[in-house]
Amino acid sequence: MPTVLITGASRGIGLELVRQYRADDWEVIATCRDPDAAPDLQGSGAEVHALDVTDDAALAALGRTLAGRTIDVLINNAGIYPLKGPQGAFGDIPVEPWMEALRTNVIAPWKVAETFIGNLEKAQRPVLATISSKMGSIADASSPGSVVYRSSKTGVNMVIKGLSLELEARGVICLALHPGWVKTDMGGPNALITTQQSATGLREVIAGASMADTGTFRSYDGAPIPW
Numbered sequence: 001m002p003t004v005l006i007t008g009a010s011r012g013i014g015l016e017l018v019r020q021y022r023a024d025d026w027e028v029i030a031t032c033r034d035p036d037a038a039p040d041l042q043g044s045g046a047e048v049h050a051l052d053v054t055d056d057a058a059l060a061a062l063g064r065t066l067a068g069r070t071i072d073v074l075i076n077n078a079g080i081y082p083l084k085g086p087q088g089a090f091g092d093i094p095v096e097p098w099m100e101a102l103r104t105n106v107i108a109p110w111k112v113a114e115t116f117i118g119n120l121e122k123a124q125r126p127v128l129a130t131i132s133s134k135m136g137s138i139a140d141a142s143s144p145g146s147v148v149y150r151s152s153k154t155g156v157n158m159v160i161k162g163l164s165l166e167l168e169a170r171g172v173i174c175l176a177l178h179p180g181w182v183k184t185d186m187g188g189p190n191a192l193i194t195t196q197q198s199a200t201g202l203r204e205v206i207a208g209a210s211m212a213d214t215g216t217f218r219s220y221d222g223a224p225i226p227w
């Protein structure tokens with residue numbers, strides 16, 4: 001039975017990924033900030049661990065707890081979107097929420113990779129998939145706004161490219177994935193697709209990836225996205 005580790009699995013896309021991998025009989029290691037406040041995750045059949053991805057000490061402790069285990073697929077899913085709408089418009093954007101977006105969306109995926117590289121290396125075809133966003137695509141940007149979130153996803157794209165170069169010799173396939181515009185707390189009710197559609201597509205892309213795909217940016221439907 002292959003094993004997947006998913007961060008930020010309390011709700012939204014992360015929780016649906018947990019459900020689908022469990023339904024497919026995968027061993028699922030799911031992390032979330034507060035397991036006691038995540039009853040859906042607790043009932044999913046996943047092995048649940050508390051992890052705030054910005055907490056270095058907690059990350060190191062989980063690394064020690066999981067040492068020696070094989071992880072076939074690691075999904076950096078945890079993410080935040082501070083200062084949506086007018087709050088994030090040009091004028092007087094506060095710095096601290098921006099820093100928090102960088103800590104969560106940019107730095108944490110790299111630290112998660114550093115923590116679990118030994119687990120990934122034990123797999124036959126390890127995949128390190130990080131949920132980015134088309135909103136981080138510089139080529140796709142055509143209107144102002146959301147600079148806090150956008151810049152964090154642009155930043156994580158370089159993190160993923162960097163990881164792909166760092167980890168190529170170790171055989172780890174590193175992917176930047178856009179999940180679509182998804183009906184979650186983050187995506188809102190007007191989003192275009194459900195978590196089921198997004199997770200199904202993301203899983204297909206991950207399952208079909210080879211070393212030829214490492215360092216690429218792809219949508220949940222497999223389409224390449226310009227950086």
Ligand SMILES: NC(=O)c1ccc[n+]([C@@H]2O[C@H](COP(=O)([O-])OP(=O)(O)OC[C@H]3O[C@@H](n4cnc5c(N)ncnc54)[C@H](OP(=O)(O)O)[C@@H]3O)[C@@H](O)[C@H]2O)c1
Pocket residue numbers: 007008009010011012013014032033034051052053054076077078079080104131132133134178179180181182183184185186187188191
């Ligand atoms: N929804 C969309 O349309 C969309 C589009 C493009 C990209 N994405 C990306 O897809 C990923 C999942 O988004 P979503 O739509 O499922 O969002 P969501 O419903 O808001 O869920 C976000 C998840 O991330 C977790 N999280 C946030 N900060 C964390 C931290 N410091 N440590 C650990 N977990 C943390 C949250 O945990 P708590 O429950 O503890 O807050 C929650 O489980 C994100 O990376 C997001 O940027 C989403």
